Amino acid sequence: MTNWFYPIASVLMVSLVSLVGVFFVAVSNKKLQNVLLFLVSFAAGALLGDAFIHLLPEAVAENGFSLSVSLAILTGLLLFFVLEKFISWRHCHIPTSRVHPHPPCFYESDW
Numbered sequence: 675m676t677n678w679f680y681p682i683a684s685v686l687m688v689s690l691v692s693l694v695g696v697f698f699v700a701v702s703n704k705k706l707q708n709v710l711l712f713l714v715s716f717a718a719g720a721l722l723g724d725a726f727i728h729l730l731p732e733a734v735a736e737n738g739f740s741l742s743v744s745l746a747i748l749t750g751l752l753l754f755f756v757l758e759k760f761i762s763w764r765h766c767h768i769p770t771s772r773v774h775p776h777p778p779c780f781y782e783s784d785w
Contacts, residue, residue, distance in 0.1 A: 698713075730747065733746075
């Protein structure tokens with residue numbers, strides 16, 4: 675019985691967790707905008723956690739902790755940092771006003 679019970683139970687639990695996003699469809703746009711930054715931060719943290727906890731030790735185990743592995747990690751971090759800065763170029767701490775206008779951003783639109 676345990677040969678098939680635990681795999682099916684784990685798949686059902688993971689599937690139920692993935693359905694959490696469906697509940698945000700019913701949430702109003704204002705509440706969703708308040709929660710969206712936290713959800714994106716959680717997703718980015720999960721991806722970084724996966725990379726640093728699972729993928730990097732595997733790369734080091736295969737190739738050894740050599741200069742090429744270290745340079746590949748550093749190059750990847752710098753490349754995506756520059757890409758993120760290029761995509762969201764505008765960074766300003768002054769609120770939008772008639773005297774200080776900002777171009778519209780993709781996350782400031784009312785969909």
